[in-house]
Amino acid sequence: xxxxxxxxxxxxxxxxxxxxxxxxxxxxxxxxxxxxxxxxxxxxxxxxxxxxxxxxxxxxxxxxxxxxxxxxxxxxxxxxxxxxxxxxxxxxxxxxxxxxxxxxxxxxxxxxxxxxxxxxxxxxxxxxxxxxxxxxxxxxxxxxxxxxxxxxxxxxxxxxxxxxxxxxxxxxxxxxxxxxxxxxxxxxxxxxxxxxxxxxxxxxxxxxxxxxxxxxxxxxxxxxxxxxxxxxxxxxxxxxxxxxxxxxxxxxxxxxxxxxxxxxxxxxxxxxxxxxxxxxxxxxxxxxxxxxxxxxxxxxxxxxxxxxxxxxxxxxxxxxxxxxxxxxxxxxxxxxxxxxxxxxxxxxxxxxxxxxxxxxxxxxxxxx
Numbered sequence: 001x002x003x004x005x006x007x008x009x010x011x012x013x014x015x016x017x018x019x020x021x022x023x024x025x026x027x028x029x030x031x032x033x034x035x036x037x038x039x040x041x042x043x044x045x046x047x048x049x050x051x052x053x054x055x056x057x058x059x060x061x062x063x064x065x066x067x068x069x070x071x072x073x074x075x076x077x078x079x080x081x082x083x084x085x086x087x088x089x090x091x092x093x094x095x096x097x098x099x100x101x102x103x104x105x106x107x108x109x110x111x112x113x114x115x116x117x118x119x120x121x122x123x124x125x126x127x128x129x130x131x132x133x134x135x136x137x138x139x140x141x142x143x144x145x146x147x148x149x150x151x152x153x154x155x156x157x158x159x160x161x162x163x164x165x166x167x168x169x170x171x172x173x174x175x176x177x178x179x180x181x182x183x184x185x186x187x188x189x190x191x192x193x194x195x196x197x198x199x200x201x202x203x204x205x206x207x208x209x210x211x212x213x214x215x216x217x218x219x220x221x222x223x224x225x226x227x228x229x230x231x232x233x234x235x236x237x238x239x240x241x242x243x244x245x246x247x248x249x250x251x252x253x254x255x256x257x258x259x260x261x262x263x264x265x266x267x268x269x270x271x272x273x274x275x276x277x278x279x280x281x282x283x284x285x286x287x288x289x290x291x292x293x294x295x296x297x298x299x300x301x302x303x304x305x306x307x308x309x310x311x312x313x314x315x316x317x318x319x320x321x322x323x324x325x326x327x328x329x330x331x332x333x334x335x336x337x338x339x340x341x342x343x344x345x346x347x348x349x350x351x352x353x354x355x356x357x358x359x360x361x362x363x364x365x366x367x368x
Contacts (some may be wrong), residue, residue, distance in 0.1 A: 030157045032134055036144045037153060039082035039268055040130045043075035043114055044148030054124050069122060075114035083110050095240045099199060109135045112239040117216030131218035133243035143247035145222040154222040154248055162225050162251035171254040173228040175277040180230035183212045183220040187236060197235065200289045204233070207285065221245025224273050225252035231274030233280050239266050254277040259290035268292070
């Protein structure tokens with residue numbers, strides 16, 4: 001981690017990163033958002049430098065198909081340093097270090113994913129991002145998603161709209177699901193309910209124009225906010241995957257919640273987002289697959305699955321799921337192909353968030 005930890009943006013070759021921070025920041029932005037953007041760009045500089053020689057990056061395995069690199073750790077370290085230098089009394093909830101840093105009882109908690117899309121990154125697939133959000137008493141009020149490969153900043157302050165770079169963004173205007181492009185994420189760990197997911201995916205695919213799986217949930221949500229895709233759904237997510245993207249979506253005129261349409265979704269592990277019309281249609285399809293669905297809905301889903309099953313041969317979804325589970329079982333037994341050591345994941349407990357709102361913000365355009 002040492003050789004990446006102290007890199008500064010002026011030393012990084014990348015898309016537009018030669019500009020100074022003073023040129024990129026705006027006095028119209030909320031000061032906390034300015035600091036978050038500075039932190040995200042510092043992390044992006046580290047990521048861009050490492051991407052020039054990704055084969056040399058050290059990779060560890062948190063659990064099957066779940067990786068962490070020295071770049072995740074270095075990027076997280078510089079984000080935390082930047083945020084706590086400006087706001088030493090704030091709390092931190094970060095993917096790699098959990099609640100280890102920052103105040104333990106603050107009303108203000110920064111929720112950080114230093115490199116969302118780590119698997120993409122270590123394979124050189126250029127879809128990954130930095131995600132930083134500030135929750136005040138449990139409600140997200142500042143958000144930044146930074147795509148370092150394209151030098152795109154998506155940012156929002158609660159009540160002030162969402163922006164991509166210097167442009168105000170809005171969710172797409174399509175209202176019919178059959179015309180929509182929907183993004184999602186695939187289960188990749190044992191125990192991720194693959195069979196149920198394949199049934200859910202099949203329903204959505206049959207109702208929309210296309211489904212995409214880019215591999216970075218925070219960027220998927222930013223793309224919904226910008227109108228590049230019409231909706232998004234995924235299970236197995238953590239707060240740091242969704243926090244920043246959730247504010248981008250709502251500030252761009254969209255809705256986001258769990259599969260049953262409840263707005264308190266951030267720590268529930270499932271997410272659906274889109275413009276209000278598309279969101280409603282997705283919820284109507286996905287609600288019965290939710291962990292929080294009523295017993296009647298789940299019984300109906302089981303009955304439908306049993307009625308459609310062919311006794312003589314397994315359903316296509318079951319065959320794929322069984323093959324996946326067999327592959328995962330084999331992968332657990334074998335030595336990992338990457339030179340890696342297993343490490344324990346961070347604590348996941350969120351710091352208690354109790355009182356006081358963030359300071360007011362100035363209005364106006366938000367060039368980054």
